[in-house]
Amino acid sequence: MTQVTEPPSVAPSAPAPAKAIRGTWRHRGRRRQAFWGYAFIAPNFLGIAAFLLLPIVISLGLSFTSWDMVSDPEFVGLDNYQRMAGDAQLWVSLRNTAALALMSIPLGIAASLGLALALNRKLRGINIFRAAFFLPVIASMVAVAMVWRWVYNSEFGLLNQFLESIGIPGQNWLTDPDLVLPSLVLVMVWKSMGYNMVLFLAGLRAIPRHLYEAAELDGANAWQQFRNVTLPLLTPTMFFVTVMSIIGSFQVFDVVYIMTGGGPGDASRVYYYWLWQNAFEFFRMGYASAMAWLLFVILFVATLIQMRFIGRRVQYEMG
Structure with a gap:
């Protein structure tokens, strides 16, 4: 008489703790808030970069050139700064x-x-x-x-x-x-x-x-x-x-x-x-x-x- 063995029972997985679930949702909520926050202030950052930071960098570069706004700028080094002294x-x-x-x-x-x-x-x-x-x-x-x-x-x-x-x-x-x-x-x-x-x-x-x-x-x-x-x-x-x-x-x-x-x-x-x-x-x-x-x-x-x-x-x- 053959003995029939029952398959081993698999223990059900333990449910995730409620605190971990809340922490995950809270983290996702903060990421969404950060995303929309940056999205809303992005136009201001772009405006500052385009109309403030970029002109500052360009003016620094132009200070080492001779440019009459018609012809191409000509690099003159520190001549403009030396000229100011006189x-x-x-x-x-x-x-x-x-x-x-x-x-x-x-x-x-x-x-x-x-x-x-x-x-x-x-x-x-x-x-x-x-x-x-x-x-x-x-x-x-x-x-x-x-x-x-x-x-x-x-x-x-x-x-x-x-x-x-x-x-x-x-x-x-x-x-x-x-x-x-x-x-x-x-x-x-x-x-x-x-x-x-x-x-x-x-x-x-x-x-x-x-x-x-x-x-x-x-x-x-x-x-x-x-x-x-x-x-x-x-x-x-x-x-x-x-x-x-x-x-x-x-x-x-x-x-x-x-x-x-x-x-x-x-x-x-x-x-x-x-x-x-x-x-x-x-x-x-x-x-x-x-x-x-x-x-x-x-x-x-x-x-x-x-x-x-x-x-x-x-x-x-x-x-």
């Missing part, structure tokens, strides 16, 4: 730009801070005044410059008419070499004051109220509170505004182009305007690219110096 107009433009910055930055910061302190109050209708002072920021610089050209007009301008009404002779604001830069500074400060005012308002709102209450209990007057509480805690905003103001002052172009054209003579020819003239009036694109990189180096070094000597004095909280 360019008298370049040094005049740098001097005018530095003078413009030295006048506009302290005046602009003081005016913006004073305006922010005046408007940092809980009064009915205060937002209307804040909006009114911010309006020049969103106005076109072309429109602003045209209006100020009319104000500064030596024959029928509002400013000369006002001065003559109080017995002061009118001035040639835009044609006098001694007055043209201060006149441009006034326009620049008026245009940017509202933006810096908003930054200072945000900084003032971030200062804890209890610090002022403690200072009042100690007998500090308004000036002492401003010097010992407000100013130290506004140093981060002050530092940011100073850095951005220096960068902006070295990039001034439109107000000079519209109001003075660099004149009278070379009195208002700033660096950026001289760069534009080399590129689009004289068609020295290679030389203009070299000037652009010199400007980058100047601003980079100026920013590093500020971060090294001023940034470490920034106080983010009361000690």
